Amino acid sequence: MKWIDLFTSSVGKKFIMGLTGISLIAFLIVHAGLNACIWANDNGEMFNTAAYFMGHTVVIRIAEIGLFAGILLHIVQGLVLVFQNQRKRTVKYAVPIKDGKSKWYSRSMGLLGTLVLLFLVMHIAHFWVPSRITHTLDEVQLGLKTGENLYARMLDVFQSPLVVILYVLGCISLCYHLMHGFQSAFRTFGVRNDRYLSILTPVGVWFSIIICATFAMMPISMYLGWVN
Amino acid sequence: MNLTLKVWRQKNSSDKGHFETYQVKDISSEMSFLEMFDVLNEQLIKEGKEPIAFDHDCREGICGMCSMYINGRPHGPWHANTTCQLHMRAYKDGDTIVVEPWRANAFPVIKDLVVDRNAFDRIVQAGGFISVNTGNAVDANALPIEKHKADESFAAAACIGCGACVAACKNSSAMLFMSAKVSHLALLPQGDPERKNRVLNMVAQMDKENFGSCTFTQACEAVCPKEIKVTNISRLNGEYLNAAFTEQ
Amino acid sequence: MLNSKIPAGPLDKKWTDYKGHCKLVNPANKRNLEVIIVGTGLAGASAAAALGELGYKVKVFCFQDSPRRAHSIAAQGGINAAKNYQNDGDSVFRLFYDTIKGGDYRAREGNVHRLAEVSANIIDQCVAQGVPFAREYGGLLSNRSFGGTQVQRTFYAAGQTGQQLLIGAYQALERQVALGNVTQYTRHEMLEIVKIDGKTRGIIARDLVTGKLERHFGHAVLLCSGGYGNVFYLSTNAMGSNVTAAWKAHKKGAHFGNPCFTQIHPTCIPVSGDHQSKLTLMSESLRNDGRIWVPKEKGDNRRASDIPENERDYYLERRYPAFGNLVPRDVASRAAKERCDAGYGVGTSKQAVYLDFAAAIERYGRTQANIIGHHDATLEEVIKLGKEVVKEKYGNLFDMYEKITGENPYEVPMRIYPAVHYTMGGLWVDYELMTSVPGLYALGEANFSDHGANRLGASALMQGLADGYFVIPYTIGNYLADEIRTKSIPTDHPAFVEAEKEVSDRINTLMSIQGTESVESFHKRLGKIMWEKCGMARNEQGLKEAIVEIQQLKKEFWSNVKVPGKIEEFNPELDKANRVADFIELGELMCLDALQRKESCGGHFREESQTEEGEALRDDANFSYVAAWEYNGDSKWNLHKEELNFEIAKPSQRSYK
CATH class of the missing domain: 1.20.58.100 (Fumarate reductase/succinate dehydrogenase flavoprotein-like, C-terminal domain)
Structure with missing residues (x-):
């Protein structure tokens, strides 16, 4: 057993997928929590403060590098798996498999992942690039400090109904991706005890729904003017 | 009843293969699916055509030889069943049934519906055993084993190695087959001394044999004639990671 | 002329004595000695594994796509062993005696005693290999009882004992394949024995995938190719089970012992029509709880549930009050045939009798109701509880019955009829399992040796593994020790x-x-x-x-x-x-x-x-x-008789009344 086996063996690859997947899930919790500050209805002050904290703390910035590495690894490894697995059955069945149990989203993780990736590209272009790279955002006074007005950027972006719809669709893709990924990751780590699985499975489903619904509500709230 | 059969015909492993359509008449609902094939083959022989080759042996659901992918499902529509135990009651007059071989690059077609599953033997050779030479055993009752562990081990050992799991998996993964063997042996104290090498070597062999990886769609469990649980795959993963990180 | 080579001395010392005096082959020489094994059931797989472990160069052949498919896998009930774990008075002698008596005094005492002696080692070996036998809550092995015995000596793994034992032997075999001691030829069928100077020196096999013939040399050849029940077309054997290997050996000089000894198993699912390709066994264990009956009236076409109790003939209980439904297989089978021939058969074919669980369901239901403290349960509740108990005991068999017949055996009685199951006859072998051709051995069901004229339940698995794991590793050495100077013969030999x-x-x-x-x-x-x-x-x-x-x-x-x-x-x-x-x-x-x-x-x-x-x-x-037949050309045979001497188990008439 060499370290490289973790990246080349079928089970090792799945372990990397699960590990990066779970860290991305952890990130989603933080992300959703912070963004929920928009609903403070304080004209974005709390939200912008939180964003300032995230952008100006060394530990967080280092973690951000880890996050991007994780996303990249998850994407690359995922695509490799999808393409490798597809090549294991060159002659396809004339009648598609109907096993009566597997969920469509479990079978479509590659597709869902790709949709999430496309969404991610748009999302990064909307917020992360102007904030971290091009620095084109308006400034806002946050107590004694001056920060970027990401809140205003959100209000701006989510004026377009098309963008809102794309965001909601992105969230739905993510939701199904998570519904499978959450429990699958734990199984990859070896969780097999029925007592744990009976907790883990509903937790995974509800987690996916709640997190993704939270995200989806943000553009909707902004578009419909529920926050200001 | 009268039925239309669309059956995959392939002369040998290098032939491209194609579907052929046959009509069978007066099929009794008491026949087994394979007996219906017997009738068809007799008919073909009479007509001077070549009968359809298919694997089968015990015809009582235990040897694991029969292997037909019937209307999109390995072993046909019944739950926890093998092709040989499927009976024609499952169909009604006028039905069309499409029959294909197991499809996976790791299971090359030998002829018609017959595939080569020797990859399974080689996975077992990689470590699916307990190294104990004949005559070295201590008294059978010298080593008590918790009943629930023995039962769980038995449930995993019930695998008949038919390959339906591979056939149903969108990735053609052999994880359910392999995890059944790993679980069977890892759950028993006798299997403990070799458990780390066993799982590492078996996984390495599975990868070499051109099977895909597991993405937990659980299709394998749904079609397994012996109802082998996917929790065995979780156990295999745990065993693998434990071995990968702690092996010397 | 027939020399069974039974060692002299007292019965219980024969095997020990033999092992102490047989010739040995040193490890360096073993590497140069090649052994061919045909068949990978319990006998073949265990022999291949054991001989591979010893260091012989082994080639193993099976017609199936994997050694694990051999028909030993279909054995349901269990495997006997004289362990006396139940403290119920079992011993090597009792197992020996039951087997001789069960075989109606047509087996060799020496062979059967050896079988009983090594039976305990088999269980130890299998457990060490990881065979998941059924266990008690204390973690120790569980036993069940079987027909023809008064002790509980049958070890089992649910209804899949054969499968678990075969997988154990298969794993041991695959380990030797991985180590390079055994070469495995799947989808190969042996079609001829090669004899040179009177000794067996190899086989001709056909690769069933390419159709090409292959020549394989071996210093000795072991036939572990099973029984020949398929001569009846319909039997509980696998579709591929055949006599070809044994028959080729027979035509090359190996005597065939007691070919007419066939076991008809009483509880099989009856034939449903001309299309029938094989018959399926319902485990003998069902007779523990099921009651067998036919209507008292000839040609009674009413449904089973419409026939009142006093119009049913529980013929086994009537004829054999002492053993009732648990008489040995041959007796139960004949009684069923007698009733059907006399016109009392049931079902559309009239070639079936009922195996009824209604009484057992009610009995278990009452007990269960008492256990849960429900003393005034209605009959309906009792039946519901009883069905649950029966499901736990025989669920998989009931499911199988329903799949095949489309009838629910919890509601209507099973229909059963006898079917060909096992062949006690086979190639004649001596004490060393060698046939009448030097260097040619027969193991397991392929030989005739241990079951006489009737085999007891759970003894076939025992014999297959005894021959492969514990007998042949000793006896083959006694022959091969004289072959160490024989170099591998090139297969272009005439x-x-x-x-x-x-x-x-x-x-x-x-x-x-x-x-x-x-x-x-x-x-x-x-x-x-x-x-x-x-x-x-x-x-x-x-x-x-x-x-x-x-x-x-x-x-x-x-x-x-x-x-x-x-x-x-x-x-x-x-x-x-x-x-x-x-x-x-x-x-x-x-x-x-x-x-x-x-x-x-x-x-x-x-x-x-x-x-x-x-x-x-x-x-x-x-x-x-023992009738040992020598092939003497087309439709011609010479009969040789091997007298059976019973020194310990004196023959007596069997009675089950």
Whole structure:
């Protein structure tokens, strides 16, 4: 057993997928929590403060590098798996498999992942690039400090109904991706005890729904003017 | 009843293969699916055509030889069943049934519906055993084993190695087959001394044999004639990671 | 002329004594000695593993796609061993005695005692290999009881004991394959024995995928190819089970022992029509709880549930009050046939009797109701509880029955009928398991040695593994020790060339006939003759007719069989033709053997030899011997008799009344 086996063996690859997947899930919790500050209805002050904290703390910035590495690894490894697995059955069945149990989203993780990736590209272009790279955002006074007005950027972006719809669709893709990924990751780590699985499975489903619904509500709230 | 059969015909492993359509008449609902094939083959022989080759042996659901992918499902529509135990009651007059071989690059077609599953033997050779030479055993009752562990081990050992799991998996993964063997042996104290090498070597062999990886769609469990649980795959993963990180 | 080579000395010291004095082969020489094993069931897989472990160069052949598919896998009930874990008075001697008596005093004492001695080692070995036998809550092994014994000595793994034991042996075999000690040839069928200077030196095998013939050299050849129940066409054997390997050996000089000894198992799912390709066994354990009956009225067409209790004939309980539904297999089978022949059969075919669980369901339900403290439960509640108990005990068998018949056995009684299950006869072997051809051995069901005229339940697995794990590793050394100077013979030796030519000529002949009748059809016709005239009951006239009919069938086969396809390709019809041709010849010998054995014993029932009540009547004065048949050309055999001497277990009439 060499370290490289973790990246080349079928089970090792799945372990990397699960590990990066779970860290991305952890990130989603933080992300959703912070963004929920928009609903403070304080004209974005709390939200912008939180964003300032995230952008100006060394530990967080280092973690951000880890996050991007994780996303990249998850994407690359995922695509490799999808393409490798597809090549294991060159002659396809004339009648598609109907096993009566597997969920469509479990079978479509590659597709869902790709949709999430496309969404991610748009999302990064909307917020992360102007904030971290091009620095084109308006400034806002946050107590004694001056920060970027990401809140205003959100209000701006989510004026377009098309963008809102794309965001909601992105969230739905993510939701199904998570519904499978959450429990699958734990199984990859070896969780097999029925007592744990009976907790883990509903937790995974509800987690996916709640997190993704939270995200989806943000553009909707902004578009419909529920926050200001 | 009268039925239309669309059956995959392939002369040998290098032939491209194609579907052929046959009509069978007066099929009794008491026949087994394979007996219906017997009738068809007799008919073909009479007509001077070549009968359809298919694997089968015990015809009582235990040897694991029969292997037909019937209307999109390995072993046909019944739950926890093998092709040989499927009976024609499952169909009604006028039905069309499409029959294909197991499809996976790791299971090359030998002829018609017959595939080569020797990859399974080689996975077992990689470590699916307990190294104990004949005559070295201590008294059978010298080593008590918790009943629930023995039962769980038995449930995993019930695998008949038919390959339906591979056939149903969108990735053609052999994880359910392999995890059944790993679980069977890892759950028993006798299997403990070799458990780390066993799982590492078996996984390495599975990868070499051109099977895909597991993405937990659980299709394998749904079609397994012996109802082998996917929790065995979780156990295999745990065993693998434990071995990968702690092996010397 | 027949030398069984039973060691001298007291019965219980024979094997120990043999092991202490047999010749040994040193490890360096073992590496140069090649052994060919045909068949990978319990006997073959265990022998291959054990000999590989010892360091012999082993080649193992099976016609299936993997060694794990051999039909040993289908054994349900269990495996006997004289462990006495239950403290119920079991011992090596009792297992020996039960086996001899169960075999109706037609087996060798020496062999059977050895079998009983090594039985305990088998369980130890299997547990060490990881065979998941059923266990008690304390973690120790569980036992169940089986027909023909008064102790609990049967070890089991639910209803899949054969499967678990075979997987254990298969894993041990695959380990040797991985180590390079054993080479495995799957989808290969042995079609000829090669003899050089009177000794077995190899085989001709056909690769069933390419159709090509191959020559393989071996210092010794072990046939572990199972029984020949498929001569009856319908049996509980696998579709591929065949006599070909044994028959080729027979034609090359190996004597065939007691070919007519066939076991008919009483509890099988009845034939449903002409399309039937095989029969399925319902485990003997069902007779523990099920009651067997037919209507008292001839040709009663009412549904089982409409026939009131007093119009049912529980004929086993009536005829054999002491053993009731648990009489041995041969007795239960004959009784079912007697009722059906007399016109009391049930179902559409009238060739079935009921196996009814209603009483057991009610009994278990009452107990269960008491356990949960529900003392005034209604009959409905009791039945519901009872069904749950029965489901736990026999659930998988009930499911299987429902899949096959479409009837729910929890609601209506099962219909069962006897079916061919096991063949006690086989290649004649001596104490060392060697046939009458030097260097050629037969193990497991392929030999005739341990079960006499009737095999007890759970003893077939025991014999297969005993032969493979614990007997052959010793006895083969005694032969191979004298072969260490024999170098591996190149397969271009004239004997190999000639043997291969014989095989290919025969295949060419088969393919060139191109008649009008399929192989399957000939097999069915043979089966019908055998079942009707050499089946559960036999008589002189029928057997004589059968011999003539089979000879006629053989002529027809060789002039009118139609084998489609080509030789050098995957051609299952050709494989089948090869096998059926041998079955036809064997069928004739079985009838001949049944004809000469004018007594009834065990599974062999001659109508001329029965008591006034219709029970089997043995004739020890004239037939206490093994009939070993020597092949002497087409339809010609010489009979050799090996007298059986019973020093310890003195023959007595079996009675179950």
